[in-house]
Amino acid sequence: MGIVELKEIAGEGPGLFYHLTDAQLRSKQEPEKGIFIAEGPKVVHTALDHGYLPVSLLMRKKFVDQPLGLEIMARCGDIPVYTAEDDLLADLTGFKLQRSWVLCAMRRPAAQNMAPVLQNAHRVAVLEGITEPSNVGAIFRSAAALGADAILLTPTCCDPLHRRSVRVCMGAVFTVPWARTDEALGFPELQAQGFKTVGLALRDNCFSLDDPAIAAEDRLAIYLGTEDTGLTAAVIDRCDYIAKIPMREGIDSLNVAAAAAVAFWELRSRK
Secondary structure, eight states, X not given: OOEEEXXXXXXXXXXXXXXXXXXXXXXXSSSSOOEEEEESHHHHHHHHHTTOOEEEEEEEGGGTTSHHHHHHHHHHOSOOEEEEOHHHHHHHHSSOOSSOOEEEEEEOOOOOOHHHHHTTOSEEEEEOSOOOXXXXXXXHHHHHHHTOOEEEEOTTSOXXXXXXXXXXXXXXXXXXXXXXXXXXXXXHHHHHTTXXXXXXXXXXXXXXXXXXXXXXXXXXXXXXXXXXXXXXXXXXXTOSEEEEOOOOTTOOXXXXXXXXXXXXXXXXXXX
């Protein structure tokens, strides 16, 4: 393990943390050998606990010789550890590393197929076209906390290993199984495995989310739509149920991440 103190913004190695866009990180090495950034000690430890492979570390200088920093470095093995004073780190990353005093560049996992992700699940979230990484991260965190067993992401949904998503979910993306759907948006696979589908949308004469018939389904997939327009007509037309969250007069909707948390709790499996 080599500790490299940075004096300026330069160098290909530490450039993983600030030179590359998220799209470039995904395709840095082909195909599943791309890179993502885990931010903060809890997130880094969770990723390591679940077998993710570290490439390099960027750490505040004051932690390099403290037990918290030494513990992470020991777990990561013989990889470069870049460090600098706080002002330079803020210039490198674009934000101040305070509680998130360590960043870890890690290898991306191989893509998962839907079938094994769904195999033992009773509650699944399907994210259609959600583009804000913070919302995706919050949905993963709620899924981990409130009993959703897996998450499917449609082709237009943003990357759950985006740095903001990973940070917001506090590592839940490493613990909740997930996979990408194809253009069929997951319906054939879900139906083949006995799932009923419910779309959250504002429609006249739809079900209330707290209708006991929905929660009684043994296997249920909950479709959540994009932040501005919600679910597409293609999804709404194919769902077994369309449901909305009962709200006070004058308020018609919640942020998609908040709506997901309500839905996961209300529709959790009672088994």
